[in-house]
Amino acid sequence: MGLIFKWLLRLFMLLSLLAALAVTAVYYLASRSLVDYEADYTVPAITGPVEIIRTNSGVPHIFADADEDVYYGLGFAHAQDRLWQMVMLRRTAQGRLSEIFGERTLNVDKLIRRLDLYGLAQRSVSAQDAETKSALEAYSAGVNAWLRIVNEDALGRGAPEFFVFSPKIAPWQPADSIAVIKIMALQLSGHLEEEVVRARASLLLQPERVRDLLPDTPGQGIAALDYAAMMQGLGLPRYAANTSGPKDPLSPFPERELAGASNAFAAAPERSAAGGTLLANDPHLGLSAPSIWYLARLDLSSGGVIGGTIPGMPVVLTGRSDKVGWGLTTAYVDDQDLFIEKLNPENANEYLTPDGYKPFRTAQSIIEIKDAPSQTINMRWTENGPILPETHYNLGTITPLGHEAALSWTMLTDKDTSIQAALKLMRASTTEEVIAAAVDYVAPAQNLTIVDQDGIALKTIGHVPRRHPAHQSRGRIPSQGWLAQNRWLGVMPYASNPEFTRPAGGILGNTNNKVIERPFPDHVSYTYGDTQRVQRWRRLMLNRQVHTRDSFVEAQLDTVSFTARAMLPLIAADLWFTGEAAPEGTPERLRQQALEIMAQWNGEMSEHLPEPLIYAAWLRALQSRLIRDELGPLESEFTHVEPLFLERVFRDADGAGVWCDILQSAPVETCTDISRLALDDALVWLSEKYGPAIESWRWGDAHEATHDHQVLGKIPLLSAVVNIRQSTSGGDNTLMRGRTSGSGPEPFQNVHAAGYRGVYDFADPDSSLFVMATGQSGHPLSRHYDDLGVLWRRGEYIPMSLDPELARAGSVGTITLTPASE
Template sequence: MNLIFRWLMRLSATLVVVIVLGVAMVYYLASRSLPEYDKVLDLPYLTAPVEIVRDNANVPHIFGQADTDVFYALGYAHAQDRLWQMTMLRRTAQGRLSEIFGTATVEIDKLIRRLDIYALAGASVEAQDARTNLMLRAYATGVNARLDEINTSALGRGAPEMFIFNAPVSAWRPSDSLAIVKLMGLQLSGHLNHEVLRAQMSLAVPDPARLADILPDNPGSGLTALPEYSQIVPGVQRFAETLPRDDHPLSPFKARAFAGASNVWAAAPSRSASGGTLLANDPHLGFTAPSIWYLARLQLQSGSVIGATIPGMPVVLSGRSEALGWGLTSAGLDDQDVYIEQVNPENPEEYRTPDGFKTFEKRGSIINIKDQAPITITLRWTENGPVLPGTQYNLASITPPGHVAALAWTVLSPKDTTMSAAMRLMEAKSVHEGMTAIEGYIAPAQNLMLVDRKEIAMKMIGAMPRRDARHQSQGRLPSPGWIEANRWQGRLPYASNPEFIAPNGGILGNTNNKTVDRPFPNHVSFDWGDTQRVQRWQRLMQAREVHTRDSFIEAQLDTVSFTARSLLPLIGAELWFTGEAAPEGTPLRQRQRALTLLAEWSGEMNEHLPEPLIYAAWLRSLQDRMVRDELGPLARELTHVEPLFIERAFRDVDGAAVWCDVIQSALVESCADMARLALDDALIWIEESWGSALESLRWGDAHQATHDHPALGDVPLLRYFVNIRQSTNGGDNTLQRGLTRGTGPAPFENVHGAAYRGVYDFADPDSSVFITSTGQSGHFLSRHYDDMAQLWRRGEYIPMSLDEELARAAAVGVTVLRPLR
């Protein structure tokens, strides 16, 4: 017995030693790739020494004698901190994820290949101006200098993920940076989804007049009635099945609700307490760890610029110089059209055009798959754009037999000068210069807010498709591609893009709300991104005669839901304080407790309160009950509550209250009935998920921000090291926007919001502030991986200063890059 015990002890000790050695070895290999910030390097292709001074938040301040050296150093810094992220963005744009992740990402690669994003980016290199091409080459050379250093110095392959996935990294090229621009356009464009969903709804809703309820137009002038989709595209099946969406964390194809959003606003000197202009900007994208944003300061010959960059792209997308500040929001421009192309029944290699049948342009593309045989797909194009498979975007559900769907999209330009325009913007010294500099910007369409020391302005930037006034669907529904009137006729001139310069009121802003109401075809869009946040923003801006940097921060962090304050009185009108007190422990008593809490609630979506969770669950259950019987499986496409739909129904606008009646039941249910039933549903769900003690609920427990690592976030044990989870304020329709997941067992997780916030004060530029949601480093062993996360959660910022002495005073390291002699 003693012998057995001794051997068990020896085996246990050996096992512990092996585990400890294994962990130590893994840590050693992973830590080898941690960047060293205090060093001197001799590198080729530099013209003079350049310094990368990293302040105490690890923001690089890059000082050089030539702009090419500065962009070289930016490429080096990006690769130091975000190499894995950069290579994944590039692989995504190339359609080469499956070489690393196997069959799980094949469908992503297929669709990316069909869009041909990477080839179009390569073709666009020649379209850039000479200076931009020079800077792109310098940036790529800096990235490659870091890759060479990793290889020669055995720096752990540059990132821990490189060991796990054994992903070879090729040299960086200028076309790679242009491909990432197009990839961002893919994440920010949602009109393809809108068109398909509108067509599906047109086929599914029994009464065509009800389409305006479930997919309402933004408030403004009315739209002339559109024909039913089946009238535009005969032969399409009614009530076609919708396919479940593949939400792979590495997929750039986002659901309709996640197609990009942002806030930006500015104050002229007349509305500023200090007499200087103010600008606040917080772009909204899906949360990841690390954040997509990377803060940097560049000392250019034209002057310093500081702000938010995206690793892989050598431009400051939101930021400021000494003279000019700029910020962005998604413009909502309708820059995508789906075309239904008729295949020649006599020859499947041809499709119908206004001039008869023509041959598809075709090319084969090989997709290599890890541990599997490669597959070859055939890419096809029509005159309108690439042909997309019916399995994507639910296109099969709206495409009749004998037809295919093609996509026209401004991002798919082989002469895309967006990068050159962004480069020129960084050199501008005034609002006027900035608006002129950005003219060559193509996609993704944005509202660009500009402020100099005296003036504010907003200009929509991006190519606007020129549509024929006779277009059958006005771009709102897929249309036959062989009808000339449906086809694009080039693009509108830059001068026709909406602009707002020096408004009399001294305040400009955009929350993705409707900006203009011009008649088709000179319109911008029929589908905008916001009807709710703008209401709260207007109230906050009008509440003060003059604003300060701190009042702009206060607005940026505001968590009061206009939606809750406007809808709750409607849906609870016949439920508030009615009936006698019910016995304790009954469903009726629970409903009364919930209604009492909501009746006394201000609408603030604070993480510590129970009311936001009760409200959100009630609205979600209410919309689901209202649409499920009419839409069936299509109801799952409505992942988030549409406030205008709820309001139309409860106000019975044009008979919209009919949505409250359950078609299958013999009774005629009222909207009050539906509200009561939905509240009971919500309380049952809350009890099953969070418990029955309503007063003890916390919105923040359900509304956790999910900064997850796209590749390692689901790996057992490792996910606790790479994911960043935080209890957060806000909601779908608050200015501090925290868009919820909308589906699955955790529908209220915060998955999309302002991963970057900046407030720029031109009365005292160095008092400007900014922040990202995670940290500067993409290395999960680095202290800079998540050192900004808690600051961001608490609504705090770090200095956004161009003071060189301040940057050097508390630097975490200074890297000197010297020309190789």
């Protein structure tokens, strides 16, 4: 027995030693790609020395005599800190994910290839002016310089992920940077899916009920359209139920209700306590580790620029210079239209146009797939745009037999000069110059909030489609592609895009809300990303005669839900303090407890309180009870509560109270009945998940920010290293927005929020502040992988200074690039 124990002990010690050696080897290989921020390199393709000074937060301040060398330095810094992220963005745009991930990403690659994103980016290079081409080439050269150093010095393949996946990295090219902005357009556009869902709803519901479920943003506009009537006689859709599966984390296509959101607001000098203009901006995107954002300062010949960049592009997308500041919010311009194209029954290679049948433009593309044979796909285009696969966004559910769906989209152009506009913007010195520079911007459409030394402005930038006044659906649902009146007539003049300069009230802002009301076809959109946050923002702005940097920070971090304050009195009007006394442990008693604490709640979505959790679960259960019997499988498309829908139902607007009656039951249920049942549903779910004691429930336990690594985040053990999870306040409709996932076992996880926050005070520019949601580095072993995320979660910031001496004084390392002798 002793001998067996002795050998078992030896075996255990041997296995422990081997495990320790394996961990040590993995750590050594991974740590080889950690960046040394104090180093000198001799590199080609620069005209003079370049300094990359990194502050204690890992923010690079890049100095050089020539602008092209500054862009070179930014490419070098981006590649050092975010090489894997850049390669993934490029692979996504090229439709080449399946080469390393296999069949799981095949559908993503197929769709990207059909859109021809990378081909459009390649052809757009020739559309740039000479200065932009020089900047793109210099940036690419900087990225490639770091790639050469990684290979020559064996620096761990540049990132730990390349030990798990293919280490082959092609040189960076100017087209790659243009492709990245096209990926951003994908992530910020949702009108395509909105058209499909509206069409599917109109196949099930009467027009007035579609108006309830998918309400227009308040203001005049079309309420609903009858898709079945428009397509009458064309045949039935191919499928009757959902055909798309769960969204892969690597897919750049957003969920319908996660298509982009942001806040930006500005105050003129007369509304500023210190007498200088103020600007705050927090663009919202899907959370990830690392964040999509990267902080940087560029010392250009026109002056210093600092703010948020996206690795892969040589531009500061949101930030400030000494003279101007600018912020971005998604404009929700209706820049996508679906067209139902009729096939020639005698020749399926032709489709109907206003001038008769014409052949599709076609091409083939080969997709290489890891561990599987390659596939060749046939790509087709009509005059309206690319033909999309029938499974994408459930297009098969609304496409008649003998027809195909094609997409028109402003982003699908081979003359995309959006980066050219961004580079010009960085050199502007007044709001007028910024607006003039943005004329070259194409997509994704944005509201650009601008301040200079003495004025403020807001301009919608990006191409807005020009539609015929007699358009069948006005862009609301798919229309017949062979009718001339449905086709786009080009784009609207840039001067007609909404513009507000130096308003009399001295305050401008946008929370993705509707900014202007104009009749079709001069409208911007019928649906927007916000009808709720703007109400709270307006109150905070009007509560003060003058604002300060701190009041803008306070607004940016505000967690009070206007929606909760407005909805609870409606849905609980007949429930407050009613009902018989109930004993402990009964559902009735639990309901009474919940209603008592909710009656005293001020709507603050604090992570430390139970009320936000009860409120969120109640409204979610309520909407589900209202729509599930009418919509059937289509209910799965409505993952988030629509406040305007609930308001219409509980106010019985145009008979919307009929939603409260359950069709399959004999009794006629009232809205009070459904509200009470939904509250009980929510309380049962919460009790099972978080225990029976209401006082122990916490919103932050459910509303956890999920900064997950897109690839390694699902691997056991590794996930604990690469994923960043944080308890957070806020919610779907608060200014400090934390959009919930809306589905799955954790429907209230915070998955879409402000990855960047900036507040710029032009009375004292060096007191300006910014922060990002994770850290500068994409390397999990770096201290800069999550250091800024700690501040972000607490609502704290770091200084934003353009003073070179302050950058040098706070430096933790300087990388010097010296030109190689020829």
